[in-house]
Amino acid sequence: MLNFLKKDPILAIEDYDFTAFKQVLNTPAENIISDIKTADLKGRGGAGFPAGVKWELARKEKSAEKYVVCNADEGEPGTFKDRYLLENSPWQVLEGILISAYVIGAEKGYIYIRGEYVKPIKIFNKIIEKAEKKGLLGENILGSEFDFELELIRGAGAYICGDETSLLNSIEGQRPRSRIKPPYPIQSGLYGKPTLVNNVETLAAAVEIINQGVETYTALGTAESNGTKLISLSGEVNEPGVYEIEFGSLTIREIVEQLGKGIRNNGQLKFVVPGGVSTSILPQEKLDIPYSYEDIKAAGSNTGSGAMIVVSEENDLIDLMLNVAEFFMSETCGTCFPCREGIRQVCYLLENAKERGYLTQRDFELITDLSQTTYLAARCGLGQSSLNFVTSVLEHYRDELLQGGGQ
Amino acid sequence: MARANLLERLHTIQDTYGYIPENEINKLSDQFDLPRSKVYGTIKFYSMFYTEPTGKYMVRVCDSLSCHLNDSEGLVTAVKNYLGIADGETTEDKKFTLEVVECLGHCGEGPVMMVNDQIYTYLNENRAIQILKDCM
Ligand SMILES: Cc1cc2nc3c(=O)[nH]c(=O)nc-3n(C[C@H](O)[C@H](O)[C@H](O)COP(=O)(O)O)c2cc1C
Ligand code: SF4
Ligand code: FES
Numbered sequence: 001m002l003n004f005l006k007k008d009p010i011l012a013i014e015d016y017d018f019t020a021f022k023q024v025l026n027t028p029a030e031n032i033i034s035d036i037k038t039a040d041l042k043g044r045g046g047a048g049f050p051a052g053v054k055w056e057l058a059r060k061e062k063s064a065e066k067y068v069v070c071n072a073d074e075g076e077p078g079t080f081k082d083r084y085l086l087e088n089s090p091w092q093v094l095e096g097i098l099i100s101a102y103v104i105g106a107e108k109g110y111i112y113i114r115g116e117y118v119k120p121i122k123i124f125n126k127i128i129e130k131a132e133k134k135g136l137l138g139e140n141i142l143g144s145e146f147d148f149e150l151e152l153i154r155g156a157g158a159y160i161c162g163d164e165t166s167l168l169n170s171i172e173g174q175r176p177r178s179r180i181k182p183p184y185p186i187q188s189g190l191y192g193k194p195t196l197v198n199n200v201e202t203l204a205a206a207v208e209i210i211n212q213g214v215e216t217y218t219a220l221g222t223a224e225s226n227g228t229k230l231i232s233l234s235g236e237v238n239e240p241g242v243y244e245i246e247f248g249s250l251t252i253r254e255i256v257e258q259l260g261k262g263i264r265n266n267g268q269l270k271f272v273v274p275g276g277v278s279t280s281i282l283p284q285e286k287l288d289i290p291y292s293y294e295d296i297k298a299a300g301s302n303t304g305s306g307a308m309i310v311v312s313e314e315n316d317l318i319d320l321m322l323n324v325a326e327f328f329m330s331e332t333c334g335t336c337f338p339c340r341e342g343i344r345q346v347c348y349l350l351e352n353a354k355e356r357g358y359l360t361q362r363d364f365e366l367i368t369d370l371s372q373t374t375y376l377a378a379r380c381g382l383g384q385s386s387l388n389f390v391t392s393v394l395e396h397y398r399d400e401l402l403q404g405g406g407q
Numbered sequence: 408m409a410r411a412n413l414l415e416r417l418h419t420i421q422d423t424y425g426y427i428p429e430n431e432i433n434k435l436s437d438q439f440d441l442p443r444s445k446v447y448g449t450i451k452f453y454s455m456f457y458t459e460p461t462g463k464y465m466v467r468v469c470d471s472l473s474c475h476l477n478d479s480e481g482l483v484t485a486v487k488n489y490l491g492i493a494d495g496e497t498t499e500d501k502k503f504t505l506e507v508v509e510c511l512g513h514c515g516e517g518p519v520m521m522v523n524d525q526i527y528t529y530l531n532e533n534r535a536i537q538i539l540k541d542c543m
Contacts, residue, residue, distance in 0.1 A: 077472045156456055158453050
């Protein structure tokens with residue numbers, strides 16, 4: 001088993017040596033960016049945008065002020081791998097933040113941790129305090145010319161703040177609605193300045209690429225998915241938890257069976273949600289595919305945040321659809337009418353269907369129409385992805401849902 | 408930069424009083440030179456901020472998908488019955504407020520419940536009620 005990201009906890013600064021960051025301080029920033037690009041590190045927050053490309057764009061922006069933001073708002077049901085990193089490898093996360101800031105030329109950064117993460121917030125407050133004392137934050141870091149200040153921001157319970165543009169509004173003290181893109185945060189982010197937003201795991205992985213060397217890292221994985229990924233495995237498996245896997249080394253079914261030790265109570269596997277509740281489900285018969293960006297995409301879904309939720313035959317499908325739709329109904333920011341009202345109407349139809357025990361042909365048509373409208377008209381990723389789960393369940397279990405019960 | 412720190416100020420007020428009282432909102436409105444409606448608008452966006460006093464113990468039970476698959480619904484029902492209140496309500500003695508919430512980031516350890524700052528994992532109904540009894 002690989003352990004680039006899943007390691008024994010290190011909480012004392014004395015036990016952590018910042019090898020990668022020290023190397024970065026003695027290497028031209030362009031080379032570091034080139035390494036991250038060669039490694040083809042894709043953003044681990046869900047959108048999968050190449051980190052090296054983003055770093056390069058951010059570096060090229062001409063501005064006296066730039067910001068880096070570490071996105072630790074982790075709020076998508078099923079996802080808990082960033083919490084794992086914050087609790088067990090906070091120094092590595094800090095190191096990733098330092099490296100990204102140095103490389104793009106930012107002197108100020110934020111780590112935004114969701115308010116419910118009481119323990120990670122405590123840990124990271126201490127990390128910042130200790131790092132300031134040890135000269136890892138502040139002026140002339142480790143005797144270099146590099147000055148950098150890091151501030152922790154606590155979220156306050158709003159999933160939409162995980163979206164990078166809402167996150168910036170939240171930090172600014174604005175109502176945390178999403179912003180229209182373009183401009184992208186890279187050009188005009190926090191207070192209108194170039195801002196690099198990266199997920200916790202992306203930053204930790206960047207450290208690993210520098211430590212292991214690009215060759216070692218790129219030797220791992222598949223054609224389009226290099227290195228390793230943290231998977232938050234949950235749902236009806238015997239052994240849920242955070243696992244690190246090399247891309248392509250296991251199929252989704254193997255992840256469920258070998259890592260999750262199979263379905264609880266000898267149940268039958270029905271489907272897997274591969275990337276959190278904003279992604280489409282993969283039915284049982286489609287699970288013999290390698291875990292990689294490209295294979296999951298080809299199968300009709302998305303790696304998302306790496307939150308794999310395993311579902312057995314023992315469920316009422318309508319109840320599960322309603323559960324996911326209600327999540328998005330309560331988390332929509334309400335700006336776009338189709339997102340706000342579309343999801344609400346889907347919930348209403350599903351509530352009635354749940355009582356009745358089956359979906360009607362008319363429900364099918366209405367939910368499909370509402371999903372399409374919401375997808376097309378929603379301004380941000382929340383609305384666009386809100387009904388993926390529902391529509392994919394509809395698509396795969398049509399007959400079962402029309403006949404009743406979803407059992 | 409005008410509104411920077413507003414979020415942290417709201418946290419501090421919430422931490423101090425357990426909610427964000429009206430006179431504090433008035434003060435914020437003066438200090439940040441914002442209409443009161445804008446301060447409210449920001450507060451209302453966040454589920455962890457309250458403009459009315461809540462119970463001494465804030466009980467949050469997650470019912471998002473991973474927990475739902477681990478019978479969080481049963482846990483919600485048990486807690487509701489035990490406290491005699493519905494989602495969003497506060498007990499008459501002002502001890503408990505119950506909220507059925509979205510994912511708390513402990514999806515591999517469900518069902519889960521938070522009581523104030525403390526997270527409890529792998530719960531069953533009996534253990535959850537024992538935890539609430541211990542608060543009394
Ligand atoms: C509704 C919504 C919620 C999101 N939540 C998160 C989150 O909790 N953490 C995260 O890193 N990215 C989240 N994202 C993605 C961010 O917008 C952004 O793409 C990401 O932080 C960029 O970092 P990365 O490139 O390193 O992945 C979310 C996006 C949307 C639309
Ligand atoms: S799509 Fe939904 S969440 Fe996104 S901006 Fe529109 S209303 Fe808000
Ligand atoms: S789904 Fe309950 S903690 Fe994540």
